[in-house]
Amino acid sequence: MAGYGINDAYTKLETDAKAIEIAQAECARLVASAPETLNTLDEIAAALGDDPNFATTITNQLGTKANKSDVYTKSEANNKINTAVANKVTSTDVTQIKIVDEVPEVGS
Known part of the structure; x- marks a missing residue:
């Protein structure tokens, strides 16, 4: 960028990474400061191991139970x-x- 007379700019990769970082931080802040319902959902998710495939995990475990x-x-x-x-x-x-x-x- 210096060849164009720009000395204090971000590259596209740097800009994308910074945008993702800011978005993730903002989402985390919103969830942490959300009303009790969302806090509870976040706590439930944490208690369940934040397993995105929880239903499949439980279904598979139930399939192994004794008849x-x-x-x-x-x-x-x-x-x-x-x-x-x-x-x-x-x-x-x-x-x-x-x-x-x-x-x-x-x-x-």
Whole structure:
């Protein structure tokens, strides 16, 4: 620029960078000084890790949860344990021991 007699000018890249810096600072200032609703939204976003794909993240995590058919409630687990205790092996005869996928119900 000095060749044109201009000694105190910014290049296009410098101007763009400065404009972006000012815009980002102004947005941050507006959010920080916004009414409670926007402050709350900013706090919620921060609490959620500022994840722009939060819905996808949660959906994927929910997809990895156990199926209801694969788990027992506490009551069901206690019943299964009590049934197993009630049906304990009382014989040492190998022909009397059965391998099963599930503990049989009492009376089976």
